[in-house]
Amino acid sequence: MEYGKKILVTATNYSLLCSEAKKLLQENGCEVIENPHNRPMTFNELEEIISDIDAVVAGVDTWDESVFKIAPKLKVIARFGVGVDNIDLEKGREYGITVTNAPRLNSNAVAELTVSFILNSLRNTPNLHVSTREGKWERFVGFELKEKNVGLLGFGNIAQSVAKKLQGFDVNVTAYDKYPNQEIADKYNVRFSSCEEILETSDIVSMLLPHMKETHHFMNRDRFGMMKEGSYFINTSRGGLVDENALYEALTSGKLRAAAIDVYEQEPVSPTNPLFHLKNIITTPHTAAETYEVYHSVGLMTAQAIVDHFNGNQPDNIVN
Template sequence: MALSNRPKILVTSTNYSIYCGEAKQLLESNGCEIIENMRGRPLTFEELSAVVPDISGVVAGVDTWNEEVFKLAPQLKAIGRFGVGVDNIDLDKAREYGIQVTNVPGGNANAVAEFAVGLILSALRNIPNLYQSARRAYWDRHVGEELQGKRIGLLGFGNISRRLARKLQGFDVDIIAFDKYPNEAAAKELNVTLASFEEVLSTSDIVSMHLPALPETYHIMGDKQFGMMKRGSYFINTARGTVVDEAALRKALTDGPLGGAAIDVYEHEPVGADNPLLTTDRIVTTPHTAAETIETYRLVGLTTARAILDVLAGRTPNNLL
């Protein structure tokens, strides 16, 4: 059933027309007008301010959605987070302003888990630097490390972490995991040993971060925590940048125990050229792209589109937060 008055839907996640054609067509066939983010990055407050006054729904990337923005958007009824994490959305204020927020739990889990495997291998074998070396016709045959026989420590044992554990089984590794609310059945099925936060840090050869961004996890990895890690160990982060004190990570790479690191997320995004981590040795850096796959875009695009249409039609959407 088509909606009246052509509600305007702002899409701040990038590449929407390219990879979310079905979702865009679904919204348009229900009478919606799509306003896309063509900047290839999260929108600033000033950029949001220029377009939010007459929008009814948002397919939100990682832009900041708070009361300051909500005050400017009197018609806004629905925010469909294009992903899982909603730390960029003030849920309490959204409720106050009558805005229903949804996300897509598990929608990008496989993509992120696969990318985490890629970061682990890239860090162990220095693959990005070897690629750049070969492109310059250098013959830098770096001696790296094998994944086989390593202990992998997972901080967080949710959907992404469990998928990562399953994918790592074929590498003949030992896997341990910390979670505040551990899923013992899943751990048993995946042959994962549940452990304390401290044990994961102090006994793992590779620590992979999968904790959500919450007030209690802010900078949960600092000088003390990195100092507990084994000499020559590796740190991987595909979760959220705020869980890591970036200065402490850099110190752990330059003067501390870390043999290397690979990160896809940063405390401030998009990451600035002046971020010291970008020029630190022994770290692989990627631009928050772990979830960027064709399959994820299609699934998440359709799920968020349906949720927004449900809200605008007075129905209860799936994954309402």
């Protein structure tokens, strides 16, 4: 590799959590420039430095033609995660930019948070935590997960991990997927079904589809209207899959008993988001994949993709 390549890392806490990945880049002659903000970088912030950047380890910032046309040296974007809906893959290809991602490595972490969301929603744990610390001794009668119908919208790596973890809870799991993997479904006692049946019969619906043009606002007013009265909705995939206005209506009308979401239509999310005024929703800041294990493994995979590219080798997991 030619020395002096400048690598911008917009994923946060890189030195702290990805020290081995950073070392790999530096040992291959790269200068690592880290995101100084504890959030995705804005266009104006990228504009100040991108003209001199050769490669990016990208978080969830927006990477489109407005950035590409002012980044003449940019050759690689290694997405720090799986989803690439924040990157214009076609325009990247037109500008000669190779885009990679890091599939499967965050599946366990996201699946664990998904299951915890289900349990905490059923028992109202976050609200009880707050009220107890306020000196109250609130009574809340929740529900057990046992024998509930859990519907998975999507059956990729994360959903498969969720299905595996749910087996010990004695639940009935159904899944909807455009390309069903029957072998894995049989392994975890999952029955494939239509989206409509899942919405109509599930006590808990977990959104685990990828976000693409055809799945944008997949959960809209009509689909929330199909759900069982008093059911639960979980989203640990992407915010764009859900019409937040429709979700708000479903929560305030009583159609949904509660929801838990880790992702939003606009991120970072505004504190004025109407969903934040509701007590029957759990909200976290897109943190499902935030574990030490994920940072370590994804950090190394993305750094290796950049090293491979500049050494003339084809990186793994090219997505464009």
